[in-house]
Amino acid sequence: MAEEYKESLLKKKYYENCPGCKVEQNKAVQRGIPFRELIFTWVIVLCTALPISSLFPFLYFMIRDFNIAKTEEDIGYYAGYVGSSFMLGRALTSVPWGMVADRYGRKPVIIIGTVAVVIFNTLFGLSVNFWMAVTTRFLLGSLNGLLGPIKAYVTEIFRDEYQALGVSTVSTAWGIGLIIGPALGGFLAQPAEKYPNIFSKESFFGRFPYFLPCLCISVFALAVTIACIWLPETLHKHGGNSILPDDSDEALEAGSCEPNEKGKTVETEESGPIPKKSLLRNWPLMSSIIVYCIFSLHDMAFREIFSLWAVSPRKFGGLSYSTKDVGEVLSVTGFGLLVFQLSLYPYVERLFGAIMVSRISGVLSIPVLASYPLIATLSGLALALVLNCASVIKNVLSVSIITGLFLLQNRAVDQDQRGAANGIAMTLMSLFKAAGPAGGGAIFSWAQKRQDAAFLPGDNMVFFVLNVIEAIGVLMTFKPFLIER
Template structure:
């Protein structure tokens, strides 16, 4: 729901939130500078999540924890989930802290945690170390809730869709095992020979360190005074916001339109996370198990192209679609289009060469663009907590499902990986159903379109 800016009479000198409101009132254009900072800090936060999937299968192999090849998916799922378990336990806390001390300190602290723990993850030589560093990275990276609030607070209402689309997700990927892929550059006895997964993690950490320096120019947006809402409420200006929706004493848990939208979004999040892991595991698994026998480099290329397609979609296509259809209808359309797309994946094993590449790249780009798009601190803290819980379930469930499916290659009903993509579609259908009444409650003043 869009909110009007406070009236001029309600501005308080020295308050960073009011300074931002003044800036928005005087400049009706898109805040490109602020959105740029949102984009790069979001990338720094999101890269450790998405960059794991292309090499997860190979990392589990090298850590020697799986007893056989079919069990790799289960251990990969547990490792993929550890980040989201940490985020689930801490998201609400970080959202509340961001509402108390400001958005910027939490964002800065989160970037610092990426620099430290993402590097330590790349140095993992034991499964327990990999699990622990991923868990701490998720728990200490509290950026998700405040950055969504921040992306809204720096934009006028007409630009909120663009601000949220910037936050959504980016998926650049880097190559692993550099001593094998680039023996002329990286020697076997170098640090990258001993730690084959350090290079992608180190690249991300270096990028996060650069982003950390850029946070100096990141403006604060939180209102640093207690009575602004009551002041605005007493104002006779007709443009004053309705405190019924934003009063800090109102329980967010009793706001059914909010909670029902979070519920629907969590289902889509569960599906999206499970899909990301399954796609990587499926493409790199052997063809005798229904996979595509891709290398890490090949799946990295597929996911990188899908990420580039997603960026193009968010920058040039998402906003017009959002304006034309509205949030709910655009979500319904994306969900419905995803169903036949996912159903086609297991049949790609019958393709090869150019036809396989064309089909897989097209499907990956379209599916990335159809992923869930997002919904200020505490409210986003609740959403992030619930979403992180479902994201934690996603990799574990996907990994267990993938391992089980590989052991039933000759079953009569949806053999092998056909069962995996069938269950993915079941979850997608449940999410689609949750976007309709009575499951989804729409606020009276919300434009459904």
Template sequence: MGMVNPTTCHKETVLGNFFFFFCWSAYMFGRAATSILWGMIADRYGRKPVIIIGTLAVVILNTLFGLSTKLWMAVFTRFILGLLCGILGPIKAYACEVCRPEHQSVGLSLITTSWGVGLVLGPAIGDFLAKPAEKYPKVFPEGSFFARFPYFLPCLCISICAGLAFITCWWLPETLHRHNVTNEEQNVVDRNEYLPDVDRTKSESEKSLIRNWPLMSSIIVYFLFSLHDMAYSEIFSLWAVSPKKFGGLSFSTKKVVLYPIVERISGHMIITRTVLSIPLLTSYPFIAKLSGVSQFLVLNCASVLKTAFSNAILTGLFIIQNNAVPQHQRGAANGIAMTSMSLFKAFGPAGGGAIFSWALKRISAPFLPGVHMVFFLLNVIEALGLLSTCRAFLRFPK
């Protein structure tokens, strides 16, 4: 039997991470550049056209991504996809508008649930269908089209799903109904139709999104939790595959896929759930000391609770953001939030990896050694998010 060269494996891993970082960052930078623009288009022409254009962009550019043979081609197609795929902001506005106020939390939590399902199923599809000529040589013989483009099959599968979504979108009812009135009258109509419990008086500050403090304060809180979630996602994967001597779990990459279990709940209890998340993160380094079934069960429970807490917080922030503005500004408001989140996700993998590498160099430090420092820093960000949810800072729409 041939021996595996560990140096070769390490190089392949580094190159794989390098490729992932550039493609992920290119998409996020593209989305950050145009999220506000797509939100403004959604406010002017409707949510449905933006959703249709975004799904069509996924169909075309994701297919081209699978046909890439050079790094620059892959990065370029991901960047253009980020520029053209302005779906998420208008989708949040759409979910808020098709639901009655008492059901908005359910509608918005479905968005985070769908995103979580995609994060679980997407890598599974990629792992199962990538390099089919190597995995299934009887079906995809050497020298075939799929041998030349080893990642085209999973991309094609995702594009087909996006194509079905593109067709379905044509039957979506439009929720933005423009009235033939002045801007002042339009504001009153929007509030009468969608925000029945707010003050009908339109102050000068409410006309500007930047001067709308309920909106901007909720977006700032969203900044912090987006930064925390992105860093947590990156650090969790690195911690799970790190050797036990460094405080990790020594899992294989296939085992790590089992742990992002999707468990989504909705709610507004922002402060309470943030407080609970802090001791939960503090317990993570001690989970590495367990083994076998007990470690499996405790880690799964902790992962489920962390996901549930995070998405309960985000759902509450989504509701505040959408209710802080009248309907005709909702797309732009969500666009601002998406821009901030995309920028954090563009830099998050590099930042999380740098923090984890630095922490491993101080494995014998007397204060917060190794991974204890990593989860302490995550808790610092979480604590800042907690402080920013105080009434003195985070203003709810009146």
């Protein structure tokens, strides 16, 4: 009885001193889907995704108003630099933020990221020249390091049977943010022109025509920052030791330092911790990150090209859409994506597996992309219907690919390395995504100057290049390159 009482006291102290252990204890008793954590994850990821793409519908006009482009065809080059500056900043700081998350917790990094959105997204909307726009976007990317920690967070706070739903929530909120962001930018940019009865040209929003969408996103980010005060921490803290609750019995009873049956390390006084396996030598992790980077490059280039293509004149192969028209298309797309990811993706992943879902989605994306130049030949109701259907399908497939690769990355490492692993993924992905808008803008500008070329004239070349990148990504999902842990 004395031994049992002593053990119960030790366990009580163990859980009381570690927020992560309390989360694990709650996981052990939960039966249904943890909707509170689901909502937390949703709004945090949405908060960081909205500012990334909200500028795309109005970036063409913003660069034009800066008067830095010498010709109309050169606007795409400068638009690419502004779009890439965010990703470049994030690439330089993602690994340090991941290490901070592993040392001090997921929660502080998440809160700093949402505060960065409040400050620098607001300043971007007030940009008066090209270099101010580039600088504020770069700083926003540098200080917004929460995406890696939030991916680690969902794998730690959800039970095993709900992890696909948790990671799907991240990628869904991310995809929705990358769609709602441009929709907000399309509806709210240049309000004095769109809604003259509400906003006059002499008003503050008339003088800063691209501030309103940024302000709305920043207000939302401020609300999310306040809500994060109640965000539960999942990192295990035991006086500097990282002992997971699954190992609590072994830690209380054993006097040696050996991996338990789950492969986690128990640290004792007699011997130090077993050295952690190098993340760079973890091929299941690194292979999934590399494939993720290829698809991320494609995804970011496509998002910039789609908006530029939609608003460009018909004479250059575009649709002559307004920012409001682009916003309407992306709103429909966002709704379709939300329905699929929350209702169907967890079952599809359970049936086929993460790798197969990513592979099939990549293959199906190729004919969808190839149809976009043909869609530009339509008009009226036929154009609206076909474009909306193609946009929904393309984005559902893209987010399904990313979700599967998220799952593979977080399953490839243990908790004490998950923040750093996601930091590496964010760094490499951000470098590729930084190349996406810059390369996409350059290819788009080049393609618009070759309307009479014999081989793949105009925008046909743009979508052909996107399909080549997609095909490379699909090939890399096969063994021996991509391996699941």
